[in-house]
Amino acid sequence: xxxxxxxxxxxxxxxxxxxxxxxxxxxxxxxxxxxxxxxxxxxxxxxxxxxxxxxxxxxxxxxxxxxxxxxxxxxxxxxxxxxxxxxxxxxxxxxxxxxxxxxxxxxxxxxxxxxxxxxxxxxxxxxxxxxxxxxxxxxxxxxxxxxxxxxxxxxxxxxxxxxxxxxxxxxxxxxxxxxxxxxxxxxxxxxxxxxxxxxxxxxxxxxxxxxxxxxxxxxxxxxxxxxxxxxxxxxxxxxxxxxxxxxxxxxxxxxxxxxxxxxxxxxxxxxxxxxxxxxxxxxxxxxxxxxxxxxxxxxxxxxx
Numbered sequence: 372x373x374x375x376x377x378x379x380x381x382x383x384x385x386x387x388x389x390x391x392x393x394x395x396x397x398x399x400x401x402x403x404x405x406x407x408x409x410x411x412x413x414x415x416x417x418x419x420x421x422x423x424x425x426x427x428x429x430x431x432x433x434x435x436x437x438x439x440x441x442x443x444x445x446x447x448x449x450x451x452x453x454x455x456x457x458x459x460x461x462x463x464x465x466x467x468x469x470x471x472x473x474x475x476x477x478x479x480x481x482x483x484x485x486x487x488x489x490x491x492x493x494x495x496x497x498x499x500x501x502x503x504x505x506x507x508x509x510x511x512x513x514x515x516x517x518x519x520x521x522x523x524x525x526x527x528x529x530x531x532x533x534x535x536x537x538x539x540x541x542x543x544x545x546x547x548x549x550x551x552x553x554x555x556x557x558x559x560x561x562x563x564x565x566x567x568x569x570x571x572x573x574x575x576x577x578x579x580x581x582x583x584x585x586x587x588x589x590x591x592x593x594x595x596x597x598x599x600x601x602x603x604x605x606x607x608x609x610x611x612x613x614x615x616x617x618x619x620x621x622x623x624x625x626x627x628x629x630x631x632x633x634x635x636x637x638x639x640x641x642x643x644x645x646x647x648x649x650x651x652x653x654x655x656x657x658x659x660x661x662x663x664x665x666x667x668x669x670x671x672x673x674x675x
Contacts, residue, residue: 375475376406376455380467380495383437386480390510391441393517393655394478395448397508400547403475404453405445409438410466411458434458464498471503481511500649500658501630501641506540507658508625509649516624516654523551525623525654527616527644531590537629537659538590542598544625544657554591554605555619557612558583576609583607613647620652627657 379394381387391407398405411434438456445454459466471477479496500507515521526541528534545552558579587605595603608615620626628645641649641658648656 374403375473376404377401377476377478378406378408378467378470378474379441379478380463380480380499381407381409381437381441382463382480383433383440384480384482386482386510388441388444388480389517390478390480391444392448393508393510395445395452396519397476397478398452399449401475404455406470406474407438407441407445407454407456408466408470409434409441409456409458410461410463412460412462463495464502467495467499468502468504471499471505471507474505477503477505477507479507479509481509497649500645500656503658504660506660508655509658510655511649512620512652512654516620519548519550519624521622521624521654522548523553523623524548525616525619525626526552526554527612527626527628527648528554528556528587528590529629531586533631533661534590534629536661537627538594540657540659541627542594542601544627545601546598548624550624551602551604553619553623554587554603555615556583556587556605556607557610557615558607559609559611580607580609612644616644616648617651617653620648620654620656623654625655625657626652627659629661630658631661 377394377398379387379390381391394405435458438458442454442456445452457470467477467479477499479499481496496509500509510517524541524545526537529537541552541554560576560579584605584607587607591603591605595601616626616628626648628648630641630645645658649658
């Protein structure tokens with residue numbers, strides 16, 4: 372059986388080099404090979420690939436340098452990791468999405484070469500996170516989060532029926548890192564439920580909090596049994612999930628959210644929390660797809 376590689380999109384930009392560093396460490400944790408992919412449309416403008424013996428198209432030379440530099444960087448960081456490379460003559464998002472069909476994980480930087488400096492998340496990263504069939508990591512955040520200094524992972528808990536893959540991913544990741552897994556379920560009490568009789572003040576809030584706690588118990592039961600060594604800290608927090616998770620990402624090395632794939636729709640339906648985290652989280656963000664058909668998605672250590 373062959374291990375599925377961890378695929379990283381590289382373009383020579385600083386964010387993509389940070390993504391390479393992060394991906395090397397991740398590949399080492401899960402003992403999987405690393406595949407560095409650079410996608411370029413140079414063939415479209417330079418014509419078809421030159422026959423053997425003829426000079427390479429001028430636009431291909433920088434692409435080869437980008438890939439070679441990324442491979443050298445990966446080797447310097449961890450010489451034990453098996454690294455392969457590819458230069459693909461197509462648009463970056465399409466190339467990475469296709470690579471993701473045979474990957475354990477897709478990793479991108481927060482912005483690409485040539486994108487606006489003030490852009491919070493690059494177009495390629497957003498497109499890949501929204502449409503990939505395997506988990507996607509967008510590498511972003513502060514120095515501590517990128518370095519794994521907090522020794523904790525944050526999982527934004529969704530509904531039990533649509534979050535199983537994200538939960539399994541989070542437990543595998545926490546187990547591989549030997550770190551704490553913080554699981555947070557955000558809840559809100561509609562205003563109309565709090566305007567009743569003064570004697571009942573606080574009752575709707577307690578009901579919503581109890582419901583959130585019960586959902587956490589249901590969501591985590593099987594994963595805790597399967598990974599008894601993982602230290603789990605669970606919390607129910609009142610407030611918008613997007614705000615709660617962004618604030619807590621400052622003390623995490625990775626924040627994980629699920630995304631549901633709907634039949635008849637193009638790609639994943641990313642919710643507000645996922646979008647907000649991809650733009651504002653202070654650590655790398657993992658978006659893990661859920662397929663209602665029951666087909667398993669990839670993940671670190673996945674096998675083909």
